[in-house]
Structures are given as structure tokens and as C-alpha cells.
Amino acid sequence: MTGNGQGNGRNDSVGTSYVKVDAWERVTGRAEYAADVRTPNALHAKVLRSPHPHAIIKSIDVSRAEQLSGVKAIITSKDFPSMDELKDSFGGELMVNARDLRRMVLADDKVLFDGHGVAAVAATSLEIAEAALDLITVEYEILPVINSTADALKPDAPLLHPDVYTKTLKETPDKPSNLASYVESGWGDVDKGFAEAAVIVERSFDSMMVHQGYLEPQACTARWDNEVCTVWTSTQGTFNGQRMVSTLLQVPLHQVNFVPTEIGGGFGGKIYTLVEPIAMLLARKAGRPVKFVMDRSEVFRATGPGSPQQSTVKVGARKDGTIVAAQGSLVMDAGAFPGAPVAGASMVTFGPYKMEHFKLEAYDVVTNKPRVQAYRAPGGTPAAFGVEVVMDEIAEKLGMDPLEFRKINAVSEGDPSTNGRPLPKVGLKEVLGQVEGSPHWNAPLEGENRGRGLALGFWNGAVAMSSATINVNVDGTVEVVSGHVDLTGTRTTMTQMAADMLQLPPERVSARVTDTASGTYTDVTGGSRTVYTQSQAIYNACESVLNEMKALAADQLKLNEDDIEYADGAFSAKGNPETTLSWDELAGRSRTRGNGPISGYGTSGRLKGAPAFAAHLADVEVDPDTGKVKILRYTCFQDVGKAINPAMVEGQIQGGAVQGLGWALSEYYHYEDGKLRNPTLLDYRMLTALDLPMIDTEIVEVPADDSPYGARGVGEVPIIPPAAAVESAIYRAVGVRMTQLPMTPERVFWALHDDGSEQ
Amino acid sequence: MKVPVRFSVNGDDRDLYIGAHKTLMEVLRDDLELTGTKEGCGNGNCGACTINLDGKAVNACLILGVEADGHEVQTIEGVSEDGTLHPLQQAFIEESALQCGFCTPGFIMSAKVFLEQNPSPSEQEIRTAIAGNLCRCTGYDKIVRAIQAAAKLA
Numbered sequence: 001m002t003g004n005g006q007g008n009g010r011n012d013s014v015g016t017s018y019v020k021v022d023a024w025e026r027v028t029g030r031a032e033y034a035a036d037v038r039t040p041n042a043l044h045a046k047v048l049r050s051p052h053p054h055a056i057i058k059s060i061d062v063s064r065a066e067q068l069s070g071v072k073a074i075i076t077s078k079d080f081p082s083m084d085e086l087k088d089s090f091g092g093e094l095m096v097n098a099r100d101l102r103r104m105v106l107a108d109d110k111v112l113f114d115g116h117g118v119a120a121v122a123a124t125s126l127e128i129a130e131a132a133l134d135l136i137t138v139e140y141e142i143l144p145v146i147n148s149t150a151d152a153l154k155p156d157a158p159l160l161h162p163d164v165y166t167k168t169l170k171e172t173p174d175k176p177s178n179l180a181s182y183v184e185s186g187w188g189d190v191d192k193g194f195a196e197a198a199v200i201v202e203r204s205f206d207s208m209m210v211h212q213g214y215l216e217p218q219a220c221t222a223r224w225d226n227e228v229c230t231v232w233t234s235t236q237g238t239f240n241g242q243r244m245v246s247t248l249l250q251v252p253l254h255q256v257n258f259v260p261t262e263i264g265g266g267f268g269g270k271i272y273t274l275v276e277p278i279a280m281l282l283a284r285k286a287g288r289p290v291k292f293v294m295d296r297s298e299v300f301r302a303t304g305p306g307s308p309q310q311s312t313v314k315v316g317a318r319k320d321g322t323i324v325a326a327q328g329s330l331v332m333d334a335g336a337f338p339g340a341p342v343a344g345a346s347m348v349t350f351g352p353y354k355m356e357h358f359k360l361e362a363y364d365v366v367t368n369k370p371r372v373q374a375y376r377a378p379g380g381t382p383a384a385f386g387v388e389v390v391m392d393e394i395a396e397k398l399g400m401d402p403l404e405f406r407k408i409n410a411v412s413e414g415d416p417s418t419n420g421r422p423l424p425k426v427g428l429k430e431v432l433g434q435v436e437g438s439p440h441w442n443a444p445l446e447g448e449n450r451g452r453g454l455a456l457g458f459w460n461g462a463v464a465m466s467s468a469t470i471n472v473n474v475d476g477t478v479e480v481v482s483g484h485v486d487l488t489g490t491r492t493t494m495t496q497m498a499a500d501m502l503q504l505p506p507e508r509v510s511a512r513v514t515d516t517a518s519g520t521y522t523d524v525t526g527g528s529r530t531v532y533t534q535s536q537a538i539y540n541a542c543e544s545v546l547n548e549m550k551a552l553a554a555d556q557l558k559l560n561e562d563d564i565e566y567a568d569g570a571f572s573a574k575g576n577p578e579t580t581l582s583w584d585e586l587a588g589r590s591r592t593r594g595n596g597p598i599s600g601y602g603t604s605g606r607l608k609g610a611p612a613f614a615a616h617l618a619d620v621e622v623d624p625d626t627g628k629v630k631i632l633r634y635t636c637f638q639d640v641g642k643a644i645n646p647a648m649v650e651g652q653i654q655g656g657a658v659q660g661l662g663w664a665l666s667e668y669y670h671y672e673d674g675k676l677r678n679p680t681l682l683d684y685r686m687l688t689a690l691d692l693p694m695i696d697t698e699i700v701e702v703p704a705d706d707s708p709y710g711a712r713g714v715g716e717v718p719i720i721p722p723a724a725a726v727e728s729a730i731y732r733a734v735g736v737r738m739t740q741l742p743m744t745p746e747r748v749f750w751a752l753h754d755d756g757s758e759q
Numbered sequence: 760m761k762v763p764v765r766f767s768v769n770g771d772d773r774d775l776y777i778g779a780h781k782t783l784m785e786v787l788r789d790d791l792e793l794t795g796t797k798e799g800c801g802n803g804n805c806g807a808c809t810i811n812l813d814g815k816a817v818n819a820c821l822i823l824g825v826e827a828d829g830h831e832v833q834t835i836e837g838v839s840e841d842g843t844l845h846p847l848q849q850a851f852i853e854e855s856a857l858q859c860g861f862c863t864p865g866f867i868m869s870a871k872v873f874l875e876q877n878p879s880p881s882e883q884e885i886r887t888a889i890a891g892n893l894c895r896c897t898g899y900d901k902i903v904r905a906i907q908a909a910a911k912l913a
């Protein structure tokens with residue numbers, strides 16, 4: 001059975017690599033992204049950003065800037081409504097409370113990171129807006145900088161926030177702290193477990209801040225027409241964004257319309273409204289539309305990067321290879337405001353493994369860096385890095401093949417997940433079986449300084465709310481309308497699924513993403529949830545369409561509804577296929593003879609989770625003279641439940657794996673005393689085509705229990721294993737264990753040439 | 760200060776008064792409304808703004824509009840002819856070589872110039888040719904395959 005079987009294979013639109021429905025616009029340059037939006041009479045915005053990572057704002061003097069010809073509005077945090085009323089928290093992938101979000105957009109009394117916005121200007125040209133920034137005088141009182149979580153947790157550390165008290169399940173502390181929260185999870189008694197272990201490995205790991213690296217910088221245009229504001233923007237969630245600005249600006253939801261443009265990548269980083277409130281406030285003050293486009297250095301300095309982690313992982317196993325105890329501690333850097341991805345990281349850390357005794361502690365710590373946002377499997381990559389490296393080492397100590405060790409300990413249906421609840425049907429064992437039989441695993445790897453590494457990844461998959469409306473036109477063509485922002489193919493998969501469920505050729509279906517004013521609510525596109533939950537919403541909408549069509553057919557054929565059956569575009573009398581009306585004929589009659597237009601609406605919000613597992617294999621060659629690691633061959637194995645569109649599934653897996661490889665090898669925020677030294681795409685090194693081989697994918701399909709096709713989320717798992725797969729390969733190539741990300745040539749070189757202590 | 764320039768864009772002669780400090784990317788996007796040329800970085804490090812200038816692939820954010828005076832510019836908008844997609848455009852669609860698509864115009868412009876000079880390249884030559892273009896969504900695999908496929912088609 002496929003999932004709950006509801007949408008099962010009605011025609012072959014699902015499971016084929018149907019061409020992306022919006023590809024033509026993209027290859028011709030017609031697709032309209034946020035910075036491409038043109039609005040008559042629009043002003044251009046620029047933001048003045050703090051050069052100091054931590055300072056009190058003593059005064060801001062905008063009077064000279066206001067005098068500059070062409071300047072139409074200037075705002076500071078004082079232009080937001082008073083903050084006492086801003087208590088809401090917002091979801092998306094990482095929660096943030098409204099007051100913190102507001103202070104992320106423009107600093108209040110204090111700047112908390114290099115690049116923190118202080119004031120914003122709207123002017124008739126970008127040049128004038130830039131010149132105006134130079135005329136604003138800000139008086140700062142510089143404060144000591146908290147560079148790292150280690151700095152932040154020192155007993156005498158200066159506090160970022162006098163009102164942050166550590167949240168725990170235990171009693172509330174009486175003093176404020178840079179430790180915003182502490183979470184513990186697990187079961188059993190790890191000390192007892194370790195006492196029974198034949199082999200124990202314990203190591204500490206470190207990683208640095210990284211960026212999602214979406215190629216399109218944040219951008220938006222805001223226009224007020226009387227009381228109503230239209231915002232064209234690049235966002236992963238229009239309804240989520242609409243709610244954030246509505247709260248921040250105290251404007252009711254029906255007076256804000258978020259219009260999603262094409263989005264040039266998000267990866268979790270385009271959920272918070274970091275640009276929209278600025279454009280909206282400036283536009284309201286100036287009485288003209290305002291366009292605000294971030295430049296790349298602003299994207300690096302002042303959006304929400306991915307959280308770095310310091311972790312310690314300890315695992316004990318019996319002689320037979322079973323894991324008896326696993327323990328971890330994750331110290332996570334949230335940046336300037338509380339909210340590191342503690343939950344995600346805790347969930348994935350030991351996710352693939354059965355453990356008798358298990359304990360995990362996670363810390364959410366504030367530092368003088370931009371507040372992190374979600375980044376593809378938030379928290380997962382650095383957490384899994386430590387775990388998988390330790391698992392590799394344990395296998396080695398036991399004299400066991402790393403795949404064999406994984407097979408012994410792999411979780412399956414009914415085993416407790418890291419949150420304690422039993423896992424639904426999952427495909428980890430099948431993934432490992434696929435590895436075992438694969439050409440890559442079985443190909444010999446020869447040559448000096450070469451090695452092969454294996455690592456696993458797990459992501460639980462979010463669920464949340466989705467919805468869709470399906471309208472039948474009088475010519476029988478079909479429109480799917482949804483508020484789900486299309487990041488990497490939502491319109492295409494919606495087209496395929498609706499075509500399958502309605503048993504129509506996909507060419508007769510089109511799918512559109514609507515604005516908040518004309519579509520119904522959906523949560524953000526993210527968390528590897530979109531196809532999964534949207535499939536159920538589409539199914540429900542299609543059911544309702546089919547019911548209406550059947551009612552009309554019954555009426556026209558003078559039969560009972562129960563006597564009508566539908567197949568392949570025709571409504572016929574049961575047992576009498578001669579009495580029939582085609583889909584198109586019936587659609588045509590709907591205008592004049594039915595109860596009104598045929599339209600179905602479907603929602604979904606109560607699916608079970610659909611956890612996904614992956615294994616990656618990396619072959620590398622290490623140059624001992626330079627420390628450079630070259631990826632020779634790379635294969636991703638992943639249980640996707642059901643590949644609605646195999647080519648797009650492969651593409652998402654390949655892209656995720658390569659982001660993970662960038663995190664493994666070259667990407668990091670280079671801070672010196674709180675100042676970001678590499679806010680360019682030259683010095684922040686994302687991998688290029690030249691750094692990589694082809695990325696092979698092997699898709700495994702173990703359908704999830706729930707949803708019409710049993711499709712599991714694909715997007716996030718592939719970023720989790722690469723760092724550890726590469727590390728294990730490096731170890732096998734040259735015999736050194738790397739414990740810091742990224743594993744740059746310098747670090748590998750020093751690991752090889754020094755006494756092993758990394759620089 | 761504004762200065763007069765004349766250059767050909769996608770086959771049409773254009774006479775413009777442009778700000779002397781404006782990059783060619785800004786002139787194309789803002790003055791000519793050819794927004795298919797994308798800005799990913801503004802300083803030559805992402806390739807999203809790649810255009811064809813007199814048969815060379817260049818980053819439009821790294822040259823001034825005034826430098827285009829007297830030259831021939833082709834942008835992504837000029838690549839398909841009479842509504843027929845160029846083999847590269849066709850191959851990018853068929854090979855699923857795009858996700859968000861923000862990088863796509865730049866890759867197609869780089870690859871087009873490259874294939875004109877090297878019609879049957881090796882995988883490594885393709886990777887070198889597009890090393891100045893960043894893509895964050897695809898991991899490049901399908902982009903390399905699309906360029907290989909286009910080379911076979913042409």
C-alpha cells in the first residue's frame with residue numbers, strides 16, 4: 001500500500017519526472033523575483049548598520065540627513081508601535097517572539113551584532129539614500145563583546161539582555177543569564193549503560209556559523225493604498241510573514257496583503273520578515289511605495305545564518321556491536337536573541353540509532369552575532385557530525401565494518417524515536433540495504449591518500465497546515481490555487497498530484513501560488529513538509545470536486561449519485577458504460593445547469609510525522625602537502641517514501657548534499673572581535689562546479705503511513721550526513737580525526753603535520 | 760552626471776543617457792528593464808549577472824554602463840529566437856537543471872559563450888567554464904548534464 005492509499009496511482013502523472021511547470025520563465029529570464037518588481041513612483045531604501053558588535057545607542061541624530069534633497073522618510077526603532085504589546089511568538093521553523101523580531105529588524109537601545117540595523121532611509125534614488133546614511137550621527141557607548149558561547153557562559157560574562165533568564169523545566173533562576181534555555185532529553189541511566197560497555201568513545205566537536213547562501217538577497221516592495229498595504233516579497237511563508245508584520249506594525253491582517261514573488265532560494269533563511277517592516281514603515285511615512293533590496297554584505301551580516309555548535313558525544317557499545325549508552329551535550333549559538341534550533345538538533349542527534357540508555361543536553365546561548373534562522377534541517381548537520389564520527393570510531397574499535405555496525409543498531413518501526421514516541425514506519429534498514437548492494441559501496445577504492453566514509457542522517461519531517469482550492473473551468477481544464485510558496489517545485493508536484501487524482505492529463509491542470517488576500521492559509525514552505533501535507537490537502541480538494549461533478553452527472557443523466565462511477569475523464573452509469581458524459585462536457589454544463597461553478601477546497605493539518613533517513617558515501621583524496629580534500633565520488637541514499645517527481649527529488653538531494661559539503665569543507669563566518677571579516681561570496685567560500693564530482697542518488701521508497709502517496713519530505717535530510725561522511729573518508733585516507741568544521745586545507749594540513757592538535 | 764551611450768542590446772541599437780557611475784548590470788536592469796540579468800552579489804563573485812559582451816561572457820556588475828558604448832550586448836532575454844528556445848534553454852528544462860532558477864540566466868549565458876568556443880567539451884572543461892557561476896540549489900550535477908546535453912543537440 002502507498003501511504004493511506006487514497007491517492008493511489010490513478011494515472012501515471014505521479015512518479016514521473018514531469019517537467020517543472022515554471023521552467024520556461026526561468027530559462028528565458030522572465031520569472032519575476034522580488035528585486036525585479038517595478039512599482040511607479042517607488043522610493044529606494046537603505047539601512048544604516050552598526051559597525052560595533054555590542055554597544056548602547058546613546059543618541060541618533062537624523063536632522064542633517066533629513067535636509068538632503070530627495071530624502072523622503074527616515075525611521076528608527078521609535079517608529080514601531082510600543083513594544084510592550086508585542087508578546088506573540090511566531091513559528092515557521094524556529095520560534096521568535098515579536099519583540100525580538102522587531103529588535104532584529106532595527107535595534108532598540110542597544111546594538112547586538114556587527115551589522116545590526118539602526119536607522120533606515122527612503123529616498124528618490126539609491127545613491128541619495130546611501131548619501132543620507134553618511135549624514136546620520138549615532139553616538140555609541142561600546143560594550144565588551146561576547147564572541148562565542150564559551151565567552152557567554154563565563155560566570156562574569158557581560159549580559160546581552162538583562163531580562164533573559166534561563167528557561168528550564170526546573171525552577172526559574174533568580175539571575176539573568178546569556179544561557180537562554182536548557183533542554184534535557186533521554187531515557188534509562190547512561191552511567192549504568194557505560195559501565196556495561198566494552199568500548200567507549202568520547203570526543204568534542206566544534207563548528208562555526210554558516211549561511212544558507214540563497215543566491216537571491218532579501219528584497220521587497222511595499223505600497224500603501226489608503227489603509228491597505230501590499231507587500232511584494234521573497235518569502236517562504238506569506239501568511240506567516242503577513243502575521244509578523246501585522247503584529248510588529250499593529251495593522252490588522254486584512255489590511256496587509258503579502259504577494260509572493262518567485263523566490264531565489266530560502267533554505268529556512270527567508271521566514272522572518274527582516275526587510276518588509278522597514279519598507280512598510282518607510283512607505284507609510286513617505287506616502288509613496290518603497291523598495292528595499294539587501295546587498296550581499298547585508299545578507300551575510302544582518303539576516304539569520306545557521307547556528308554553530310560545540311558538542312560532546314560519548315557512545316558505549318557491547319562487544320556484539322549493540323549500542324548500550326549514548327550521551328551528548330550540544331552548546332548552540334543563537335546569536336543576538338534566544339532561539340537556537342535546540343529542538344531540531346536534539347531530535348536528530350542520535351536519531352538513526354537504537355540505544356538502551358540515552359541522555360542529551362542542549363543549551364541555547366546568546367552571543368554578539370546575528371540571530372540565527374533555520375538552515376535546512378536546523379541544528380542537524382553539526383549535531384550529526386559529532387555523532388557519526390564517534391559511531392565510525394566505535395565501529396573501528398570493535399573491528400567492525402561501519403555499515404555492519406549501523407545495520408546492527410538501526411532503528412525501525414516501533415523503536416522509540418529520540419522524542420520518546422515510537423517511530424512510525426521508516427525505511428532506514430532499506431536504505432542501509434541499498435548501500436550494501438550499491439555499485440559505489442562495492443567498488444574498490446585504490447590509491448594513496450584515499451578513503452571512503454559512510455554517515456547517516458535523520459529528519460523527523462514537519463507537518464503543520466496546508467490548503468488548496470481546485471477550480472474546474474468550463475472547458476474542463478483545472479486550476480489548483482494554493483498559498484504555498486513554491487521553493488523548488490510545489491506548483492509542479494501540485495499539478496501532478498491533482499492530475500493523478502482527477503485522472504486527467506497533467507497538461508490540462510495548472511497550479512498557481514496566490515497572495516494572502518486571495519488564497520487560504522498555509523504554513524511556511526519548509527521543514528520538509530510541503531509535498532507531504534499538501535498531497536492530503538489536494539486529495540481532499542479533489543474529492544470534493546469529484547463529488548460535485550458526480551452530482552452534476554447524476555442530475556444530467558437522471559440517475560442517482562451512487563450509480564455514477566468516474567474513470568479516466570468520463571462519468572458513466574455503473575454497469576452501463578454507454579450512458580456517459582465526459583469530464584469536459586460536464587464541465588461545460590456546470591455554468592448553466594448545475595449549482596454553480598465547480599470548485600473544491602481541501603485542508604490538511606493532522607497528519608502523522610513521516611520521518612526520513614539517508615546514508616551518504618564519500619570517496620575523498622587528501623593532498624598531504626596542502627591539506628586539500630578532493631571529493632572523488634559521492635552517493636546519497638535516501639528513503640523518500642514515494643518520489644512524486646524523481647528528477648526533482650534527485651535535484652533536491654544533490655543540492656542539499658552539496659550545501660553539506662560546503663559546510664564540511666569551506667564555509668564559515670570569520671569573526672574578529674565580533675566583526676564579520678568575510679561578508680562576500682569571495683571570502684565566504686561556497687563550493688563551485690569545479691570543486692565537485694557528479695552527485696549520485698539512489699532513491700529508496702518505503703511509503704510513509706499517512707498521506708495519499710506516502711511521500712516523505714526530501715529537502716532536509718541530505719544536508720545532515722555530508723560533513724561526517726567526508727570526515728570518515730579523510731580518516732581512512734590519512735589517519736587523522738577531524739573534529740572541527742569546516743575541514744579546511746589549513747586544518748587538515750595541521751592535523752597531519754603538527755602533533756595532531758588542530759589550529 | 761549623465762552621459763550619452765549607444766550600444767546594441769539583443770540586436771537593437773539603444774541610445775541612452777545613463778549615470779556615469781552605473782554598472783552595466785544596473786543599466787540593463789533599471790534603465791532597460793531587462794531584469795533577467797540577476798544581482799546575487801554585485802561584486803563579481805556569483806555570476807548571476809553574466810551577459811555576453813562582444814562574444815565574451817562577462818559579469819555585468821563589474822563593468823560600467825559607459826564601457827558598453829559602441830559594443831554589442833546579449834542578455835538572457837535575447838537568447839531564444841522567434842519564440843524558439845535555444846538548445847541550452849531546452850536542455851536546462853529537460854534535465855531539471857534548475858530549482859529556484861535565480862542562477863539560471865547566468866549559467867546559460869556562461870555556457871552559451873563557452874559552447875560556441877568549445878562545442879564538444881569534456882565534463883571537466885564544462886566545470887571549469889562555469890566555475891564563476893554559483894548555484895546553491897542543485898549541486899551543479901544537473902547543470903553539467905544539461906550543458907553536456909546541449910552540446911550534443913547543437
Ligand code: FES
Nearest residue numbers: 800801803806820
Ligand atoms: S552580481 Fe555580478 S557576479 Fe554576482
Ligand code: FES
Nearest residue numbers: 858859894895896
Ligand atoms: S537553482 Fe537556485 S541558485 Fe541555482
